[in-house]
Amino acid sequence: DEVITCTPDEICAAIKDTFDDTRAVSEPAGALAVAGLKKYIEREQCTNKNLVAILSGANVNFDRMRYISEVAEIGEGREVILAVTIPEEPGSFQRFCSLLGKSPITEFNYRYSRDDEAQIYVGVKVSDEPGSRKALVSDLEAEGYALMDITDDEVAKYHIRHMVGGHAPASVTDERVYRFEFPERPGALFNFLNKLGGRWNISMFHYRNHGAAEGLVLAGFDIPPESREAFDEHVTALNYSCQDVTDNPAYRFFLSEPK
Numbered sequence: 001d002e003v004i005t006c007t008p009d010e011i012c013a014a015i016k017d018t019f020d021d022t023r024a025v026s027e028p029a030g031a032l033a034v035a036g037l038k039k040y041i042e043r044e045q046c047t048n049k050n051l052v053a054i055l056s057g058a059n060v061n062f063d064r065m066r067y068i069s070e071v072a073e074i075g076e077g078r079e080v081i082l083a084v085t086i087p088e089e090p091g092s093f094q095r096f097c098s099l100l101g102k103s104p105i106t107e108f109n110y111r112y113s114r115d116d117e118a119q120i121y122v123g124v125k126v127s128d129e130p131g132s133r134k135a136l137v138s139d140l141e142a143e144g145y146a147l148m149d150i151t152d153d154e155v156a157k158y159h160i161r162h163m164v165g166g167h168a169p170a171s172v173t174d175e176r177v178y179r180f181e182f183p184e185r186p187g188a189l190f191n192f193l194n195k196l197g198g199r200w201n202i203s204m205f206h207y208r209n210h211g212a213a214e215g216l217v218l219a220g221f222d223i224p225p226e227s228r229e230a231f232d233e234h235v236t237a238l239n240y241s242c243q244d245v246t247d248n249p250a251y252r253f254f255l256s257e258p259k
Contacts, residue, residue: 034053036053078127079123079151080133080136080137080151081107081122081149081157081161082121082137082140082150082151083120083121083150083156083250083253084096084122084146085117085120085146086118086120086145087116087117088114088117092118093110093118099139100124100136103125104125105122106125107122107161108123109161109164113165113167119164119253119254121156121254137149148253150249150250153250155245155251156250158218160250160251160254160255162206163204163206163218163255164254166255167254167255168203168204168255172203172220172222173222174222174223174225175203175221175223176231176244176246177204177219177220177244177245177248177251177255178221178235178242178245179216179217179218179243179245180218180240180241180242181214181216181240181241181242182215182217182240184214184215192238192240195234195238199234200222200227201222202219203220203222204218204255205217205218205219206218206219214241220255
C-alpha cells in the first residue's frame with residue numbers, strides 16, 4: 001500500500017477541474033481522490049489505464065468554496081504569484097505587462113508609497129507545462145526586474161494579498177508579526193483581541209473567515225525588546241497555535257517600514 005499526500009492547493013485545484021469538466025461540485029473527499037489520482041498519473045506517467053479512487057465522507061460549505069476559488073489555479077501550477085519592484089513612473093506597469101506576452105494577469109495589488117519605486121503583488125496565469133513558472137521568473141529577471149516568487153508562501157496567499165500598501169509608519173519601531181490559528185467558534189476572535197490587544201498595541205491585523213474549523217489571523221504588535229518575554233508567555237497561556245513570521249519575505253516587501 002502507498003500513501004499519496006496532496007496539498008490543500010492541489011485539492012482545491014481538483015475541485016475546480018471537476019467543475020470545469022462536468023459542472024459538478026466535488027466534496028473534499030472526491031476532490032482529494034481526484035488530486036491523488038492526478039498526482040499518481042503525473043509521477044508514474046500513466047497512459048491508457050483505468051484507475052479507481054476510494055472516497056471517504058466529507059462536506060464543504062460556500063464560505064469554503066470562496067477560498068477554493070482563490071487558490072485553485074495555484075494548486076495546479078497554472079498561476080504564479082510574484083512580488084515585483086518596478087519604477088514609480090508613468091507607463092511602468094504597462095511596460096511590465098508587455099513583457100508577459102500572452103500570459104494574462106490574474107491579480108494586481110498596489111499602493112503608492114515611494115517616489116522612486118513601486119512594490120506590486122501580481123498574479124500571472126501560466127501554462128501547466130513543466131518549467132513555465134521558472135521561465136517566466138527568469139525572463140523578468142533578465143529584463144532587470146527585482147522580484148520574489150511567493151507562489152508557495154502561505155502568509156502571502158492568505159493575508160498579504162489583502163493588505164498590500166499598508167507599510168508601517170516610522171513611529172512603529174518594534175513591530176513583530178505573528179500568524180495565529182484558533183478554533184472558529186463564537187467569541188474566539190473577541191477573546192483573542194481581549195487577551196492581547198489590551199496589553200500590547202496592535203499595529204496590523206488581518207482576519208478572514210474561510211469557513212474552516214480554524215480561524216487564521218495575521219497580526220502585528222509593537223513590542224519593545226524588554227517586553228517580548230512577557231508577550232511570549234501570554235501567547236503560550238492562550239493556547240493558540242502561533243508562529244513568528246516577522247522575517248517573512250512577503251511581509252518585509254509589502255508591509256514593514258520602508259528602508
